[in-house]
Amino acid sequence: MKKLWTLCAALLSVVSVASAQSTMSCCTKSAAGQAATEVFAMLASNEDFSGGHDAPLPFTYAGEGSMIEFKTADGQMGKAFEIKSKTKSDKYLFVIHEWWGLNDYIKQEAGRFAEELPGVNVIALDLYDGQVATDADMAGKLMQGVKTERAQAIINGALTYAGPKAQISSIGWCFGGGWSIQTALLAGSKAKACVAYYGMPEKDVAKLKTLNTDVLFVFAKQDKWINQEVVDQFSKDMATAKKGLMVKTYDADHAFANPSNPKYSKDMATDAHAASVAYLKKSLKLK
Template sequence: MKRIWTLCAALLSVVSMASAQAPAAAPAPKMTCCSRPTAGANATEAFAMLATNEDFSGGHDAPLPYSYEGLGETIEFKTTDGQTAKAFEIKSNVRSDKYLFVIHEWWGLNDYIRKEAATYAKELKGVNIIALDLYDGQVATTADEAGKLMQAVKNERAEAIIKGVLLYAGPNAKVSSVGWCFGGGWSLQTALLAGPKAVGCVMYYGMPEKDVAKLKTLNTDVLGIFATQDKWINQEVVGQFRKDMAVAKKKVTVVNYDADHAFANPSNPKYSKEFAAQAHTLVVDYLRKNFKLKG
């Protein structure tokens, strides 16, 4: 019996030493609202990482079937990476150098976004509306598909598309942008890329830029629409954005609603018709003021 115990002890000792020397298994990636992105990750990459979180994906129900039939047409333009991209445009009835870039959420440029573009076209007379497609023609119908598409977006390609549409708008263009969720973060990036052409920026619960040096280059103020129940773009994130904008000496107007992430999306289970309508009115008033529209 004594020999058996001695042998067991020896085996346990060997196993313990092997465990100590072997590298620990990497835990499965888990993003939370406060998780830090990997070194070098920027704001849009950090937001894309949320697609790995089941709670985030599970909070987005698939959009209900909807088909847009109205004004507008698909356009194609050259991008700065030597390729081409497509977008949905509703031109102003009068010649205008004023442009509103509408940036889709994580589903892609679907008919819901075309409908939003049409709504802005009716309310912002004298403004050209262009709904960008940062997914290069791909549209998701399930949360799993949307997460994969959002993660697959390369910053270089998205920026090339935005730079391309800025060139399409022309050298005298006055540009504002609006986007939701994934598109909210890219709305801010669009304002940064637009440089002196930028006259407005609206971001609905999107990831803010965290590089103060970049924020200092903004040529416009920012209207941020956020939700106090949002676990992802939470109040800590929003508070830090306010501080960063203050350091950058740029104006940001933050409007919080007692709602959850994606509350302005009619197909989302957390949709708030009341708050969505209130936010939309604020956004239209902001855009009219920044575009200096009359009437």
């Protein structure tokens, strides 16, 4: 999830698809001290970006799992939805929501992974501190309102909750795709796998050198935001950092894996999900 703060003003002024694409493709160098995830969040100001996300239909998840709370270093409490493994395990999958927040669709995804990855504890993090968007305007405000320090505190709190022997994998989409990469960075030696769907990559090579895992990056060729230039730069940066990167490319648009999005492609979403599960199983050494 990383675009550069030097061009944030340009992002805010984008008024068309063409200009938005040009702005995003220019963002190849991050400004010192600025978080990639915050730069990506600025896209919420772009009408073409926000307009491409249909509000989720009403849905209630009725499967396994429960909400949990854990302490965070900033003196607050973090929230997440947890589905514990049926057998005692130190293996975890952190699921990170897209810009709508931790809604029941994300809980359903967590349940799906819990079924497909037996022996893994699944924790869907809440980076919105209990707020869930029901329309694009609210989603944009919530995404832009996420402070890097607070999100990191939530992730670190979840890492502490998982325990010192935890083996951490992560997956996320869009907003959550970038934060999946950040989770792997924060997990340090505990990180075992990282999947990022069309999220902003980390652009600080020094940080990428600290990754303890490779990355599976799901790329949509028609994405105007996380475009070919962004992916090419990430590939170059990961090579410089001497880290493994697998790019799974689809001739689809941003958010193609989201059933509530008009760009949804069932066949490609199914294929990407299967690839993600296979990668996670291999990385976590599941039978």
